Amino acid sequence: MHKPQPVNNRFIDSFFIIANRLFPINNFFVTSEEISVSSYQITHLTLKNLTGLCGIPAGDITGLLDLTAGFKSKLVTPDPVFPALLQNRRIALVFFENSTRTRFSFEIAARHLGANTLTFTSSGSSVSKGETLSDTIRNLEAMKVDAFILRHASSGAAEFITGITNKSVINAGDGAHEHPTQALLDMFTLREHFGSLADLRVVILGDVLHSRVARSNIFGLQTLGAQVALCSPATLIPPDAACLGVKLFTDLDHAIAWADAAIVLRLQLERTTGGYLPSLEEYSAHFGLNDERLDKIRKHLLVLHPGPINREIEISNNVADRIQPPGYSKSMLLEQVTNGVAVRMAVLQTLLA
Ligand code: CP
Numbered sequence: 001m002h003k004p005q006p007v008n009n010r011f012i013d014s015f016f017i018i019a020n021r022l023f024p025i026n027n028f029f030v031t032s033e034e035i036s037v038s039s040y041q042i043t044h045l046t047l048k049n050l051t052g053l054c055g056i057p058a059g060d061i062t063g064l065l066d067l068t069a070g071f072k073s074k075l076v077t078p079d080p081v082f083p084a085l086l087q088n089r090r091i092a093l094v095f096f097e098n099s100t101r102t103r104f105s106f107e108i109a110a111r112h113l114g115a116n117t118l119t120f121t122s123s124g125s126s127v128s129k130g131e132t133l134s135d136t137i138r139n140l141e142a143m144k145v146d147a148f149i150l151r152h153a154s155s156g157a158a159e160f161i162t163g164i165t166n167k168s169v170i171n172a173g174d175g176a177h178e179h180p181t182q183a184l185l186d187m188f189t190l191r192e193h194f195g196s197l198a199d200l201r202v203v204i205l206g207d208v209l210h211s212r213v214a215r216s217n218i219f220g221l222q223t224l225g226a227q228v229a230l231c232s233p234a235t236l237i238p239p240d241a242a243c244l245g246v247k248l249f250t251d252l253d254h255a256i257a258w259a260d261a262a263i264v265l266r267l268q269l270e271r272t273t274g275g276y277l278p279s280l281e282e283y284s285a286h287f288g289l290n291d292e293r294l295d296k297i298r299k300h301l302l303v304l305h306p307g308p309i310n311r312e313i314e315i316s317n318n319v320a321d322r323i324q325p326p327g328y329s330k331s332m333l334l335e336q337v338t339n340g341v342a343v344r345m346a347v348l349q350t351l352l353a
Pocket of ligand 1: 100173
């Protein structure tokens with residue numbers, strides 16, 4: 001049962017968020033019973049919150065991806081109509097940070113399933129008057145919201161609010177911690193292309209240090225049997241990388257020669273001004289994915305990127321935009337966005353239907 005917090009102030013919010021950053025708790029309330037592969041209408045996977053992929057069993061991830069396949073097959077038809085599995089449910093999209101893909105795809109996913117959505121952004125809300133995260137959540141819950149989809153700049157924020165509300169919580173990206181639905185859509189995209197993730201070689205390329213996408217992908221891909229490598233300047237590798245069971249490259253040519261697929265990360269320019277890089281030109285020269293590199297090693301590579309992209313910094317225009325030959329790369333960037341709607345339908349159905 002949910003226990004109300006006795007003390008309520010900004011200090012307590014910050015304390016729990018910092019504590020969660022130092023000692024990440026991955027309590028996902030997962031009990032997998034039976035997963036229906038054939039139908040998107042029935043699932044027996046029970047998952048109350050989705051705050052990260054660390055610790056989620058392979059069967060549960062596979063169940064979500066199988067459910068996604070059912071939704072995707074319908075989504076790509078003209079004028080898809082879905083059963084209103086979430087009719088009369090109220091889903092609050094609580095976004096303390098900007099978003100295009102995650103917010104809109106959750107909104108579309110929820111509406112396909114018949115739910116009502118409410119969008120909260122910190123600008124224009126009472127957060128600007130000093131209201132805390134916990135008070136914001138409690139007040140939205142008092143308006144009979146059934147689920148919270150939270151994006152927040154603080155690592156651990158989603159896990160933190162599972163202690164504030166007994167409604168379902170979905171992490172839509174928290175600081176540099178996790179972005180589980182992005183990783184699920186990345187895994188779905190890879191599985192759809194290669195058929196299986198077992199022994200697939202995936203390199204995560206670029207600004208790993210600041211990336212919640214990287215962490216969720218490392219956990220999820222490894223759980224499903226993929227081999228994962230990181231390739232980045234030494235200053236942008238997280239200090240705990242050695243504990244994550246990943247291969248490390250600092251030479252991009254070696255990394256792409258090894259990999260079947262690359263997940264290219266956005267260089268988080270807003271966070272990389274503190275001496276992480278000598279210059280953007282040097283970063284691009286050493287770590288930018290472009291045709292010249294792939295031509296040199298004559299290597300076919302499936303290319304993913306969570307977006308938004310910094311064109312001609314971490315990825316060249318040709319590589320970002322090529323969805324068919326000529327060239328050695330195949331871009332999945334827009335396919336990922338389409339898959340994001342299907343993945344989020346699968347997550348909402350599993351948590352709320
Ligand atoms: N990939 C991703 O999280 O994109 P948005 O920030 O646009 O949601």
